[in-house]
Amino acid sequence: MDQFLQHIINALSLGSIYALIALGYTMVFGVLQLINFAHGEIYMLGAFAGMYTIRWLRLEQHPGIGSLLIALFAAMAASALAGFIIERLAYRPLRKSPRINLLITAVGVSLFLQYTGQLVFGSDPQFFPVGILELDGYTWTYGELVIEPMQIVALVLSIILMLVLQYIIFKTRLGRAMRAVSFNHDLASLMGIPTNRIISATFMLGSALAGAAGVLVGLIYPKIEPLMGTMPGLKAFVAAVLGGVGNVTGAVLGAFTLGLAEEFLVGYWVSTYRDALAFAILILILLFKPSGLLGVHRAEKV
Amino acid sequence: MKTNLVSRVALGFAVIAPLTISLSGTPVAQAADDAIKIGEVGSTTGSEATFGVATHQGVELAIKEINATGGVKGKKLQVILLDDQGKPEEAATAVTRLITQDKVVAIVGEVASSRSLAMAPIAQQYKIPMVSPSSTNPKVTEIGDYIFRVCFIDPFQGFVMARFASENLKFKRVAILRDVKNDYSVGLAKYFTETFKKLGGEIVVDQSYSAGDIDFKSQLTSIRGAKPDAIFVPGYYTEVGLIARQARSLGIKAPLLGGDGWDSPKLLQIGGKAMEGSYFSNHYSADDKAPHVQAFIERYRKAYKDTPSGLAAMGFDAMMVLSDAMKRAKSLSSADIRAALAATKEFQGVTGRISIDQQRNAVKSAVVLKVVNGTFVYDSTIRPG
Numbered sequence: 001m002d003q004f005l006q007h008i009i010n011a012l013s014l015g016s017i018y019a020l021i022a023l024g025y026t027m028v029f030g031v032l033q034l035i036n037f038a039h040g041e042i043y044m045l046g047a048f049a050g051m052y053t054i055r056w057l058r059l060e061q062h063p064g065i066g067s068l069l070i071a072l073f074a075a076m077a078a079s080a081l082a083g084f085i086i087e088r089l090a091y092r093p094l095r096k097s098p099r100i101n102l103l104i105t106a107v108g109v110s111l112f113l114q115y116t117g118q119l120v121f122g123s124d125p126q127f128f129p130v131g132i133l134e135l136d137g138y139t140w141t142y143g144e145l146v147i148e149p150m151q152i153v154a155l156v157l158s159i160i161l162m163l164v165l166q167y168i169i170f171k172t173r174l175g176r177a178m179r180a181v182s183f184n185h186d187l188a189s190l191m192g193i194p195t196n197r198i199i200s201a202t203f204m205l206g207s208a209l210a211g212a213a214g215v216l217v218g219l220i221y222p223k224i225e226p227l228m229g230t231m232p233g234l235k236a237f238v239a240a241v242l243g244g245v246g247n248v249t250g251a252v253l254g255a256f257t258l259g260l261a262e263e264f265l266v267g268y269w270v271s272t273y274r275d276a277l278a279f280a281i282l283i284l285i286l287l288f289k290p291s292g293l294l295g296v297h298r299a300e301k302v
Numbered sequence: 303m304k305t306n307l308v309s310r311v312a313l314g315f316a317v318i319a320p321l322t323i324s325l326s327g328t329p330v331a332q333a334a335d336d337a338i339k340i341g342e343v344g345s346t347t348g349s350e351a352t353f354g355v356a357t358h359q360g361v362e363l364a365i366k367e368i369n370a371t372g373g374v375k376g377k378k379l380q381v382i383l384l385d386d387q388g389k390p391e392e393a394a395t396a397v398t399r400l401i402t403q404d405k406v407v408a409i410v411g412e413v414a415s416s417r418s419l420a421m422a423p424i425a426q427q428y429k430i431p432m433v434s435p436s437s438t439n440p441k442v443t444e445i446g447d448y449i450f451r452v453c454f455i456d457p458f459q460g461f462v463m464a465r466f467a468s469e470n471l472k473f474k475r476v477a478i479l480r481d482v483k484n485d486y487s488v489g490l491a492k493y494f495t496e497t498f499k500k501l502g503g504e505i506v507v508d509q510s511y512s513a514g515d516i517d518f519k520s521q522l523t524s525i526r527g528a529k530p531d532a533i534f535v536p537g538y539y540t541e542v543g544l545i546a547r548q549a550r551s552l553g554i555k556a557p558l559l560g561g562d563g564w565d566s567p568k569l570l571q572i573g574g575k576a577m578e579g580s581y582f583s584n585h586y587s588a589d590d591k592a593p594h595v596q597a598f599i600e601r602y603r604k605a606y607k608d609t610p611s612g613l614a615a616m617g618f619d620a621m622m623v624l625s626d627a628m629k630r631a632k633s634l635s636s637a638d639i640r641a642a643l644a645a646t647k648e649f650q651g652v653t654g655r656i657s658i659d660q661q662r663n664a665v666k667s668a669v670v671l672k673v674v675n676g677t678f679v680y681d682s683t684i685r686p687g
Contacts, residue, residue, distance in 0.1 A: 003527045006552070010519040017517075123351040125540050127571045139551070144526065146552050221516040223544050223572045225349055231514055266520035271510045272482050 002144040007267045008260075013151035013220070015259025016158040020213035021236035022243070022251040023158075023165060024206030030246035031182045031202045033099065037106040038086055039210055040233020041113035042079050046211025047224040048121055049078035051128050060131040067132045068219075075215045076208040083207025084200055092196070110233075117226030125225040128218035150220045157216065161209060162252045168205070169248065178202055182246070231275070238282045244292025253293060337380035338373075338634065340365075340624070341400030343411035343421060348388030349514075349540055352566050353413040353613055357435055358383055359606050360617025361410055364625070367601075374628045381621075382406060390420035397421040401428045407634055408433065410620050413613060415439030415456075415486045422449045431627075431640045435620035436562065436585070436613055439485045443662040448636070450643050450662045452620045452651065453585060454686070456486065459561045460493025460536075462583045462668045462684040467532055467559060468501040470670075470682060471581075475506045476559070477530035479521055479545065481537040482510040490536035490561050506530050511545075513538065518545045522552050532556050538563040543572030550576040557581060565612045570676050577673045581681060585612040586653040587669045589680040598652045612653070619651035 021043055028036045053074035054060060059067040090109050094102050133150075140147045169175040177198045180188040189195045217232075218224050239258045243250025258278060265277050285292060342361055344354030361381055369378045382404050384396035393412055400406045401424070409425055409432040412418045418437035425432035426446030434442055434451040438459055443449045467473045476498060481487035495505050506528040509521040522545070525533060533549065535542055535558050542564055549558070560582040570577055588599055588609050598618065602610040610618075626649055627642035628634060646658040654666035667685045671678040 003523055006523045006526075007520060010517075010523060014517050014519075118347050123347045123349060125349060125568060125572065127568070141553065144553065148551055217516070221544055222547070223516065223540070225540075227349055227514070228516070232516075263520045266509075267524050271521050274515075275512055 003267075005145055007263050009145070009147055009151065011260040011263035012155055012256065013148075013259075014263060015256035016151075016154040017213065017217055017220070017232065017255075018236050018239045018258055019158040019252045019255035020154070020161065020216065021210055021232055022239040022255045023161060023248060024209040024213075025236050026240040026243070026245055026248060026251040027165065027202055027206040027209075029240065030248075031178050031199060032091075033182075034091065034102050035106060035237065035245075036203075036206075037103075037233070037237075038109040038113060039206070039236070040229030040231075041110050041117070042082050042086075042207045042229075043210040043214045043217075043232065044117060044224070044226060044229035045082050045113070046075040046079040046207075046214030047128065047218045047228065048117070048126075048214075048226075049211065050075035050215035050218055051126065051224060054129045054132055060129050063132050063134045065133075068215075071132060072212055072215050075211040077211075079211025079214070080204040080208040083203040083210075087200055087203040092199075110229075114227055114230070121226055123226060125223045128222040128224050130219055130222045133219065148220075150216075154216050154220060157212070158252065158255075161212070162248060165205075165209075165248050174198070174201060235278050238278045241282055241292055242285050244294040247292065247294045250292055250294035257293075337378045338375075338628070339404060339406045340379055340381050340621075341397070341404060341406035341409045341411075342381050342383045343386055343393050343396045343400070343409065343417070344383060344413065345388035345417070346383070346385045348386075350388045350414065350538065352539075352568065352611075354385070354388075356611045356614040357411075357413050357617035359602070360435070360610065360614035360619075361621045363602060363605055364618045364621035366605075368621075368625045374625055375634065379625065381410075386412065386417060388414070388417075390417045393417040394420040394424060397424050397432075401425070401430050406430065407636060408624055408628075408639055410435065410617070410624065412437060414484075415442055415489070416484065418442045419445070419485065422446065425449065429636050429640075431624075431636055431643055433620045433624050433643070435616040437486075438562070439489050440661075440663075441485070447644075447662070448640055450623075450658060452623050452653075452656055452664045453616055454666055454668060455663050456489035457493040458686060459583050459668065460490045460495075461497045462670065463490075463534065463536075463559050463561065463581075464494045464497035464501060464503070465684060466581065466583070466670050466682070467534075468498060468503050471532070473503065473531035475504050475528075475530045477506050477525045477528055477533045477556075478508045479518070479525065479533055479535045479537075480508075480510050481513050481541065483512045483514075484537065486561075486563065487536045487538075491534065494534050494536070511537075511541065513541060515541065516544060518548050519552065522549050522554060525549075526552055526554050530556055532559050534559045536561045536563065539566040539569035539572075543569050543574075543577065546573040546576035546580065562612055565678075567611075570673065578675075580673050581670055583668045583670050583684070584678075585668065586615045587671055587678070587680040590669070594650065595652055615652045619653050619656065622651060623649055623656060 025039050050071045053071050138149045177193045181195050181198050239254035240251045243254030344358050346354040365379050365381050386393035386396050413436050415437040418434045422445040426448050432449050436453045438456045440455045478491050480491040558580040562584050564582040631638040631642035649656045656664045659665050669683050670681045672681040
């Protein structure tokens with residue numbers, strides 16, 4: 001029983017990481033219908049920005065929530081900036097071209113960032129300074145069951161961010177503009193909505209979320225490297241598709257479903273098929289319910 | 303708009319072009335025309351860059367020393383290093399380029415078995431001798447009679463750790479956590495299982511992961527349920543540090559056991575206290591008091607301000623064995639170098655006395671190191687047979 005519960009806890013913490021990355025994915029897709037393959041790399045940039053901030057400001061010497069918030073904020077700002085620049089230089093010039101061009105460009109940006117990252121940060125894995133939070137004494141154990149504070153933090157944060165996003169999208173002027181742009185680009189601009197600015201804002205918001213995820217992952221799994229974004233990026237993409245791309249609640253639901261599925265596959269069956277599972281889910285969902293679990297079927301515009 | 307885009311693209315290329323040029327391998331030393339060219343393929347970028355860089359420093363030091371003592375047959379040696387970014391397909395491209403364009407007489411490389419396996423068929427096809435410093439998968443030298451190595455093979459490392467676990471530590475129940483993406487890891491796990499069972503032990507659970515994973519809690523939770531005496535994790539340092547951390551946080555107290563893929567200071571940095579008390583097999587130990595080992599360490603420290611890792615020592619030995627063979631060879635034709643390499647007997651390298659056997663593998667002993675107070679400490683030597 002302990003083992004079963006431990007698997008559930010592991011799955012929730014894994015799912016919350018996927019959720020944080022998937023949220024940004026799904027937002028950008030919702031507004032632009034663009035699968036931003038560089039999203040995983042923005043998450044990587046966030047992790048490195050967090051690490052360098054901690055090192056430069058010597059935050060390890062002042063462990064606590066304040067230091068964590070500074071690192072988190074720096075990472076979110078750096079990622080938002082990266083998202084803004086990528087959108088401005090790589091995607092905006094292609095706004096009027098066929099969608100496949102955008103997709104290929106996204107793959108190109110992703111590779112560009114991976115290899116530039118290796119050049120700039122070095123390709124060897126680096127240690128993320130986990131010392132900024134002193135949590136050694138707070139691990140909760142019950143028999144064999146172990147719950148770590150960072151697992152709770154990641155879980156709570158992913159749910160809070162999901163609610164905040166829901167609020168922004170459905171209750172604010174920015175959100176209304178985003179939905180308008182998502183619904184019809186040209187029409188929105190005729191209505192006086194500054195579409196370029198809205199798209200930039202969407203990118204920055206989504207990228208900031210990825211940056212936050214980067215720091216959290218660094219704290220839970222203290223090994224960061226320039227190629228760290230590839231697999232989580234793809235998994236988050238699967239999670240987003242599973243939940244229904246463009247749907248914020250769906251992304252979180254998809255992420256937790258994927259986390260649970262992976263955990264139980266590995267825990268009770270074969271660990272070899274872990275990554276295969278995610279992509280098998282992707283294929284099945286695309287075959288049988290392409291709109292995702294929570295997605296609404298949208299008629300194809302001709 | 304169009305010109306704008308064109309100029310932007312052009313600007314982009316102007317920025318990227320110098321980067322790509324500096325990335326694609328450049329000859330390390332521009333030597334005289336009559337220098338003997340040796341090719342080297344290594345992962346100097348990519349997630350296993352430590353491997354490629356350390357090996358290359360060993361090779362470079364060997365070249366320097368050989369040239370300082372008169373070179374080979376009156377000629378200087380020159381090494382041409384190409385980076386494979388840790389990818390088998392890039393390694394294959396690099397070795398083709400070294401042979402067909404740079405016309406090297408022999409190849410040193412690669413560290414990782416998966417990349418040596420991609421390179422070996424090409425070296426064999428062109429009949430250019432290839433010496434792998436530390437690819438331990440048996441399949442590597444099985445590819446052909448031009449492929450050699452100066453390290454022991456996976457059966458031996460698996461054998462060493464199984465014997466160490468069973469005889470030195472008196473363990474009966476061991477769990478395995480292997481990296482399925484990695485031929486090396488799969489090989490070690492296989493031979494560990496065989497030997498450990500033969501010695502009367504039991505493999506209580508056999509789990510796997512993929513290189514690049516960061517979450518291992520699901521595997522470790524299952525392993526915890528089986529209550530093993532130790533966990534055999536024959537992976538690379540890139541993941542082992544995280545595995546150790548997560549094992550400890552789940553309350554697993556059993557030590558981890560591993561192979562030479564652990565050999566990096568990063569292992570201790572990422573794993574921290576969680577690595578304490580774990581053991582791994584290696585080619586050499588910097589604590590070895592033998593004078594020729596200490597002399598090598600001193601020269602290496604002078605050159606690179608760092609203690610040589612096992613991989614650096616292996617790179618050094620690979621180059622030394624190769625130059626020894628070239629000195630003994632009748633001529634510098636690849637067939638003669640090959641024959642001389644195959645005849646290597648009791649060559650005193652930094653990593654032990656190296657003899658090349660019928661299968662072109664090195665026969666030598668292994669050391670087991672233990673992690674104590676954040677350093678690798680020599681524990682014991684396990685001999686072949």
